Amino acid sequence: MVIYFQYMAKGRVKSKPSPKASRRVATSGDIEVSTYLEIAKEIGGVQPAAAKEAIPSGEREAIIVIDFGSQYSLLIARRVRECQVYCELVSADTPWEKIAPLNPKGFILSGGPGSVYEANAPMAPAYIYESRLPILGICYGMQVITHQMGGQVAPGTKREYGHALLNLGGVDSPLFANVPQSTPVWMSHGDKIEAMPPDFNVLAYTDNSPFAAIGNDKNIFGLQFHPEVVHTPEGKTILKNFVYRICGCQGNWTMGNFITDSLTKIQKEVGKGKVISALSGGVDSAVVSTLIHKAIGDQITCIFVNHGMLRREEVERTFNTFRLNMGMNIVYVDASERFLNRMKGVTDPETKRKIIGEEFINVFEEEAKKIGKVDFLAQGTLYPDVIESASSGSTAAAKIKSHHNVGGLPSRMTLKLLEPLRYLFKDEVRQVGLELGLPEEMVWRQPFPGPGLAIRIIGEVTEEKLEILRAADWVVMNEIKKAKLYRQLWQSFAILTDVHSVGVMGDYRTYGYLVAVRAVTSDDAMTADWSRLPYDVLARISNRIVNEVPEVNRVVYDITSKPPSTIEWE
Numbered sequence: 330m331v332i333y334f335q336y337m338a339k340g341r342v343k344s345k346p347s348p349k350a351s352r353r354v355a356t357s358g359d360i361e362v363s364t365y366l367e368i369a370k371e372i373g374g375v376q377p378a379a380a381k382e383a384i385p386s387g388e389r390e391a392i393i394v395i396d397f398g399s400q401y402s403l404l405i406a407r408r409v410r411e412c413q414v415y416c417e418l419v420s421a422d423t424p425w426e427k428i429a430p431l432n433p434k435g436f437i438l439s440g441g442p443g444s445v446y447e448a449n450a451p452m453a454p455a456y457i458y459e460s461r462l463p464i465l466g467i468c469y470g471m472q473v474i475t476h477q478m479g480g481q482v483a484p485g486t487k488r489e490y491g492h493a494l495l496n497l498g499g500v501d502s503p504l505f506a507n508v509p510q511s512t513p514v515w516m517s518h519g520d521k522i523e524a525m526p527p528d529f530n531v532l533a534y535t536d537n538s539p540f541a542a543i544g545n546d547k548n549i550f551g552l553q554f555h556p557e558v559v560h561t562p563e564g565k566t567i568l569k570n571f572v573y574r575i576c577g578c579q580g581n582w583t584m585g586n587f588i589t590d591s592l593t594k595i596q597k598e599v600g601k602g603k604v605i606s607a608l609s610g611g612v613d614s615a616v617v618s619t620l621i622h623k624a625i626g627d628q629i630t631c632i633f634v635n636h637g638m639l640r641r642e643e644v645e646r647t648f649n650t651f652r653l654n655m656g657m658n659i660v661y662v663d664a665s666e667r668f669l670n671r672m673k674g675v676t677d678p679e680t681k682r683k684i685i686g687e688e689f690i691n692v693f694e695e696e697a698k699k700i701g702k703v704d705f706l707a708q709g710t711l712y713p714d715v716i717e718s719a720s721s722g723s724t725a726a727a728k729i730k731s732h733h734n735v736g737g738l739p740s741r742m743t744l745k746l747l748e749p750l751r752y753l754f755k756d757e758v759r760q761v762g763l764e765l766g767l768p769e770e771m772v773w774r775q776p777f778p779g780p781g782l783a784i785r786i787i788g789e790v791t792e793e794k795l796e797i798l799r800a801a802d803w804v805v806m807n808e809i810k811k812a813k814l815y816r817q818l819w820q821s822f823a824i825l826t827d828v829h830s831v832g833v834m835g836d837y838r839t840y841g842y843l844v845a846v847r848a849v850t851s852d853d854a855m856t857a858d859w860s861r862l863p864y865d866v867l868a869r870i871s872n873r874i875v876n877e878v879p880e881v882n883r884v885v886y887d888i889t890s891k892p893p894s895t896i897e898w899e
């Protein structure tokens with residue numbers, strides 16, 4: 330959803346992503362569907378549900394990251410959760426009353442763009458020191474600790490950015506247990522520590538940073554480098570040492586526990602109520618629907634709207650997985666004709682999106698009405714979306730509302746939102762999906778845009794063009810999967826351009842379509858690089874497309890990164 334609204338906000342004209350945008354991580358694979366529903370619900374006067382506790386209620390424990398705005402803040406939370414410890418990100422002005430129920434075992438202060446000596450620089454709340462819990466400050470977080478505890482921070486003469494070699498000092502610290510004496514780390518800072526606070530020791534240094542790691546005997550630590558990024562190979566060991574050896578966590582954050590706990594919570598929340606969800610074939614809607622189905626069985630009905638612009642076999646695959654394998658209650662609506670009729674003569678990309686959005690809500694509403702009284706709308710909202718909404722003070726849907734003119738669900742359908750995944754990262758959602766028995770193919774599906782093939786056909790969308798694109802796209806997918814490249818790529822697909830070119834087949838000249846192939850790597854879709862696919866894979870794709878799709882006589886490979894291009898062509 331977030332990826333989508335940033336896309337809309339940018340309007341494809343202004344290419345500069347906002348600073349916030351750069352910290353996005355991959356979220357929904359079925360972005361658009363959930364956004365439509367959320368907008369529709371808000372128009373109906375319903376606001377998203379307040380945050381609910383996510384952590385297993387038994388032995389509750391959590392690490393709290395105070396977010397000072399680093400692009401890596403969410404990554405810190407992910408790394409901690411990879412250690413099987415629940416972790417939440419909060420802003421520095423979050424009151425203790427909100428944190429206490431999570432039973433914090435320690436705090437991490439993130440990096441950030443600020444300078445501690447500037448007026449209004451964000452500082453850590455007093456309760457983190459008063460709590461006497463362990464604290465780990467990373468980069469700016471370390472400078473905050475230094476500043477607040479009586480040390481000195483000054484602007485560095487030169488910015489240190491990139492690899493550095495960390496050498497452990499003479500002091501034996503549990504933070505560096507099992508870390509080699511000398512190890513590469515990733516630095517990214519301008520300011521530096523000039524004097525440590527009283528009673529702190531140097532735990533490690535680099536050529537440029539005499540205070541690369543510091544600590545005192547009250548379990549307060551500072552790291553000038555970033556342990557959360559992959560360029561710090563021992564970073565995970567350091568974070569693990571912090572949460573287990575220093576904070577004494579038990580490690581009860583597993584997806585198995587999450588599922589068990591969620592089932593009870595969903596049952597309690599829904600009671601005898603009825604739930605609807607929108608299935609799209611994407612990972613999030615699939616996992617959310619399956620989890621809820623496991624909790625309350627046939628009290629959930631999934632509405633699957635086929636807008637006619639899906640990939641080949643997508644409809645069958647989704648339907649079979651849910652109805653036949655999982656035995657779920659599915660209302661399948663083939664609305665392709667209706668959507669296609671509205672797309673007649675439309676060539677503008679944004680108008681295509683708008684029409685599909687509007688029509689989606691219309692169909693969904695009609696089908697929901699037929700079900701009778703419904704109490705909840707299930708949504709695949711993920712943690713990065715929650716964080717984004719919280720930090721910007723508005724919901725994702727509110728942000729894109731101005732770009733969409735879609736009708737709302739009728740206000741008499743006073744639906745409450747059911748969002749059991751709102752505290753999970755994408756990789757955790759995949760894990761939950763696998764544990765719930767969803768096929769790997771669905772769990773690892775590449776993101777697919779809500780408007781589907783409509784934005785991969787340049788110009789007017791017709792049934793004939795959809796068939797040509799489906800055939801070409803099928804070959805791309807097939808060859809990418811055969812070459813075992815599918816999971817490494819963020820997205821890989823074909824585009825049907827509106828260019829015709831001359832070719833020759835046998836003794837005849839042809840005048841056929843030009844198909845483009847796009848394959849990109851990316852972490853969050855905000856930036857992307859074109860994939861250096863092996864030549865023989867490209868050759869097979871090209872040969873097969875021109876042989877198997879008679880309307881196409883030329884294939885090109887898109888070798889532009891994002892920016893300046895976008896991933897989709899429209």
Ligand code: XMP
Nearest residue numbers: 332333336360361776778779854895896897
């Ligand atoms: P771009 O083309 O802006 O795409 O680089 C970034 C990511 O967003 C997806 N995308 C969309 N998803 N509705 C969606 O649900 C849309 O209108 C839309 N446009 C782009 C795109 O597939 C990529 O993952």
